[in-house]
Amino acid sequence: MSSSRSFGRAFGAVATVSLVAVVLAVGASARSLAAPNLLKNGGADLGEGVNDVNGIVTSIPGWTRSGSFTVVKYGAPGGFPELAVSKKIGGKVNFFAGGPSNPRSGATQVVDVSRFKSAIGAGKRMATLSGLLGGYASQEDSLTVTATFLSAAGKKLGVLKIGPVTAGQRKSETTFLQKSASKPVPKATRSILVKLTAARTSGSYNDGYADSLALRLAAT
Numbered sequence: 001m002s003s004s005r006s007f008g009r010a011f012g013a014v015a016t017v018s019l020v021a022v023v024l025a026v027g028a029s030a031r032s033l034a035a036p037n038l039l040k041n042g043g044a045d046l047g048e049g050v051n052d053v054n055g056i057v058t059s060i061p062g063w064t065r066s067g068s069f070t071v072v073k074y075g076a077p078g079g080f081p082e083l084a085v086s087k088k089i090g091g092k093v094n095f096f097a098g099g100p101s102n103p104r105s106g107a108t109q110v111v112d113v114s115r116f117k118s119a120i121g122a123g124k125r126m127a128t129l130s131g132l133l134g135g136y137a138s139q140e141d142s143l144t145v146t147a148t149f150l151s152a153a154g155k156k157l158g159v160l161k162i163g164p165v166t167a168g169q170r171k172s173e174t175t176f177l178q179k180s181a182s183k184p185v186p187k188a189t190r191s192i193l194v195k196l197t198a199a200r201t202s203g204s205y206n207d208g209y210a211d212s213l214a215l216r217l218a219a220t
């Protein structure tokens with residue numbers, strides 16, 4: 001696999017943006033980042049990671065796995081994202097992967113947000129789902145993340161989604177791109193179901209990748 005990876009990030013012409021807009025954008029960003037990440041083990045680094053293309057971890061702390069969904073070490077042989085990629089994106093040791101010999105796998109985590117019910121009920125919380133989503137070379141295997149807002153009775157009230165990232169968006173490099181989506185938390189929300197789905201389109205290994213996943217509820 002190619003060793004030259006670039007985690008490109010296109011910065012627009014900031015100079016053309018008014019100072020007021022810049023200040024507002026920085027303020028909004030700072031508020032969002034100040035809210036804690038409600039996901040446990042969103043970076044796949046709390047448990048073990050396998051070091052080969054056949055491995056499946058026995059469990060993933062914080063997550064309920066389906067199929068052969070697994071956690072892999074950066075730099076594992078077989079063409080996985082390299083240590084240099086991790087260094088560029090802040091991926092640390094491990095990342096999530098769809099796993100060996102399966103077309104579709106995933107993991108779920110339920111986040112209890114009932115302690116925020118007063119603010120949520122007043123319409124004063126904005127949810128942001130974010131993470132690094134990746135894949136392998138020119139293959140279109142991908143990973144999507146959804147966050148479904150649920151009422152106390154389990155009724156679906158709305159969904160946030162990030163991904164899939166296409167091979168074209170990755171410039172056919174084995175790397176990750178930062179994605180995020182935000183929307184107001186529906187007022188009756190008491191929990192949020194976060195679901196990772198890795199989908200294979202070619203090859204044997206399911207190369208839908210993710211890392212550094214976060215779900216934050218910011219005050220509005």
Ligand SMILES: [Ca+2]
Pocket residue numbers: 043044045090091092093094095211212
């Ligand atoms: Ca990680």
